[in-house]
Amino acid sequence: MAGGMRARRRNQGTDYWPGFVDAMATLLLVIIFLLSIFMLAQFFLSQQLSGRDTVLNRLNAQISELTQLLALERASARELEDTISGLEASLGDATSEKDRLLALLANSSGEADEAGGRAAQLETLLDDEKQVSQRALAQIELLNQQIGALRRQLAAANAALEAAEAKETQSQAKIASLGKRLNAALVQRVQELSRYRSDFFGRLREILSxxxxxxxxxxxxxxxxxxxxxxxxxxxxxxxxxxxxxxxxxxxxxxxxxxxxxxxxxxxxxxxxxxxxxxxxxxxxxxxxxxxxxxxxxxxxxxxxxxxxxxxxxxxxxxxxxxxxxxxxxxxxxxxxxxxxxxx
Missing domain, CATH: 3.30.1330.60 (OmpA-like domain)
Known part of the structure; x- marks a missing residue:
């Protein structure tokens, strides 16, 4: 009978331990979830960064290639400009020679035939140099068009790079928002399950007390x-x-x-x-x-x-x-x- 009385006194005492353990279990689940969210965020972030690095490397390679092509085109343009300058100088010399010969023709009828022949040759030479100058100008125009196209490609590459960076920023914001929502949902579910666990154990205490x-x-x-x-x-x-x-x-x-x-x-x-x-x-x-x-x-x-x-x-x-x-x-x-x- 004494043993029965002691057992009843123990059963009548307040047992705080289940509530304390419920709180600790809830805290442990929240910590585990936060670690899971952190690992998930790291995974998504690494995927986004890897994709961005790939795009950046491809764009940098394209920019480097376009820069090299632009340098080559500019060198060719400078060579053509030098050629045109030389042709223009030659044209000036030929014009001076033509004027001198015409003056000699006017002063000397005996040298007229020779001067006329040399004048005809100079005319032919001038025509040839003009044709060369026109071809050189056409090549320069073509080079300018190519340089404009290269500049447009560089602008498109920069725009793509900026779009990739903006997308990365949006992805990071989405990951952070997802983590907050999942965290709130998990905390709520843990709290709900803890409450039902407490109610369940309370009911068992009643029927098996x-x-x-x-x-x-x-x-x-x-x-x-x-x-x-x-x-x-x-x-x-x-x-x-x-x-x-x-x-x-x-x-x-x-x-x-x-x-x-x-x-x-x-x-x-x-x-x-x-x-x-x-x-x-x-x-x-x-x-x-x-x-x-x-x-x-x-x-x-x-x-x-x-x-x-x-x-x-x-x-x-x-x-x-x-x-x-x-x-x-x-x-x-x-x-x-x-x-x-x-x-x-």
Whole structure:
């Protein structure tokens, strides 16, 4: 009777630990999400920067090539201008010679024929030089047109470069906005799931409050294995079926309340103590025993109408103890089934 009174006093005490663990779990999820958003933003930014570098390298190569062509065209234009200058000088000399010969022709009739012949030659030479000058001018005009085309190509390349930089700025702004929206959505979902977890555990406390071997540890609801199974067995005993029926009803009530966009699951974890099995039965070790017990609980909950998509079974063997040591109390606490409401 004294033991029963102490148990009731413990049950009547205020347990702040679940709320504290809920807050810490929420903070951890937010931190993990922020790290994920940072990595996502870095990935998108690196993709944008890589694309921009590729465009810049291509544009720089085109600009370099156009600059070289422009330099060659300008050199050719200068050569043609020098040629024209030389031709114009020769033309001036020929004109002077023509004038001198005509003067000699006027003064000397004896040299008229010779002067006339030389004058005809000079006329022919002048005509040839004029033709050469016209071709040179035509080439200069063509070069000017080519230089204008090169300048237009350079302007188009600069415009493309500016457009690429503007696009990069817009992409960075979109990534930042996406990160903020995802962060806000995740925080809201984490808060909602935490609230439903607290409501769920509160409901379980109400319907299972009379048992000291069913308790809350952190963010998990813990059934001692003796409540559900016999020693070394994976079959749920009648007493355990009664308690799991209450649990199934609470889960179905919760499923109606949680919005569809929250992808939640109830994880059922099986744990054993450190004592090995005999190895002569169907289950050869604690891994198999813990997993088989978790699967048995999940199957029973499904039989009671719980949606299979909302259930997960896992076995941990003896490798996640609640208490260290080989005392009977420590071994009993380590033999357990844990329930955790989480996101998939």
């Amino acid at each position: 009379q048992r000291s071997d069913i308790r809350v540890v952190g963010d998990r609801f813990v059934f001692q294995s003796e409540v559900l199974f016999g020693s070394g067995s994976e079959d749920i005993n009648p007493e355990g079926q009664v308690e799991l029926k209450k649990l199934a009803d609470a889960i179905k009530e919760l499923a109606v309340q949680i919005p569809d966009e929250i992808n939640w699951v109830l994880r059922v974890d099986g744990h054993t103590d450190a004592r090995p099995l005999s190895g002569t039965g169907r289950l050869r070790n604690n891994w198999e025993l813990s997993a088989a017990r978790a699967i048995s609980v999940v199957r029973y909950l499904i039989e009671q109408g719980v949606d299979p998509k909302r259930l997960v079974a896992a076995g941990f063997g003896e490798f996640q103890p609640l208490e260290e040591g080989e005392t009977p109390d420590a071994l009993a606490k380590n033999r357990r089934i844990e329930l955790k409401l989480t996101e998939r």
